[in-house]
Structures are given as C-alpha cells and as structure tokens.
Amino acid sequence: MSEVVLVRQQLRPRKTEKLREWCAELEAREDEVMETLDNERVFTEARFLRSSEDGDFLFTFMEADDIEATKEAVEASEFDIDDDHAEVMDDVLVSGSTELLTPLDYFSNSARM
Numbered sequence: 001m002s003e004v005v006l007v008r009q010q011l012r013p014r015k016t017e018k019l020r021e022w023c024a025e026l027e028a029r030e031d032e033v034m035e036t037l038d039n040e041r042v043f044t045e046a047r048f049l050r051s052s053e054d055g056d057f058l059f060t061f062m063e064a065d066d067i068e069a070t071k072e073a074v075e076a077s078e079f080d081i082d083d084d085h086a087e088v089m090d091d092v093l094v095s096g097s098t099e100l101l102t103p104l105d106y107f108s109n110s111a112r113m
Contacts, residue, residue, distance in 0.1 A: 002043055003067045004106050010097035011056040016049070019058065022088045023047060032081040040073040041065040058093065063108070 011019060026033055037045060044063035049056060064070040074082065 002063050002065055002108060004061070004063045004103055005067055006101040006103065007060045007062075008097075008099040008101060009058045009060070010054075010094040011058055011092055012094055013055065015092040016051075016056045018088070019049070019092045022085075022092075026081075026085075029081055032079065036077065036079050036082055039077065039079070040070045042070055 037043075042062060042064045044061070046061045048059040048061070050059060051057075062070070077083075
C-alpha cells in the first residue's frame with residue numbers, strides 16, 4: 001500500500017499571489033511535473049490554500065510508494081523544474097513553519113485505475 005503525507009506551511013506576507021502564479025506555471029508545465037513525479041514515485045500531489053486571521057497557509061498532500069525514498073529523489077533531482085520549485089518555495093514560505101500532520105487513517109480504492 002502507498003503512503004500519504006499532509007504538510008502545513010505558513011506563507012510569508014504578500015507572497016500568496018506569487019504562489020498562485022507558480023501553481024499556474026506548474027499546470028502549464030504539466031509534462032515536466034509528471035516526469036518528476038514519476039522519478040519520485042509519487043502517485044498524487046495536491047496543494048491547498050487556507051487564509052485565516054493568522055495568515056495564509058499552504059497544505060500539500062502527497063501519496064507515494066515510499067515517502068522517504070521520495071525525499072531522497074527530490075534531493076538528488078537534476079530536473080530544472082525541481083530547482084525552480086525549491087526557489088519559489090524558499091521565497092514564499094516562512095522558514096521553519098513546516099508542520100507534518102499525522103494521518104488517522106488512509107484508504108485507497110484499488111479499483112481506481
């Protein structure tokens with residue numbers, strides 16, 4: 001069975017629009033995104049935005065074959081889009097704000113494919 005992770009990160013003030021623009025660029029570069037997801041053995045990746053009185057937060061959901069192996073693949077990546085992604089995330093996210101949420105349960109319908 002695959003593994004899942006949900007991460008919450010706080011956005012820096014006035015960086016939400018830059019994040020939205022980057023997500024639109026990711027959609028425009030879908031072929032590159034799919035290539036990196038394949039390399040990282042990621043099945044699903046989705047980002048969500050939450051705005052509150054405490055600021056804006058990015059939630060990232062990921063489903064992968066092996067989350068630790070995925071992290072290693074990301075660190076070793078030579079894809080341009082991964083470098084671009086890291087640069088944008090460094091700019092828009094509050095350093096040290098990463099919070100890993102613990103899944104209580106997870107089900108995946110094996111008939112989905």
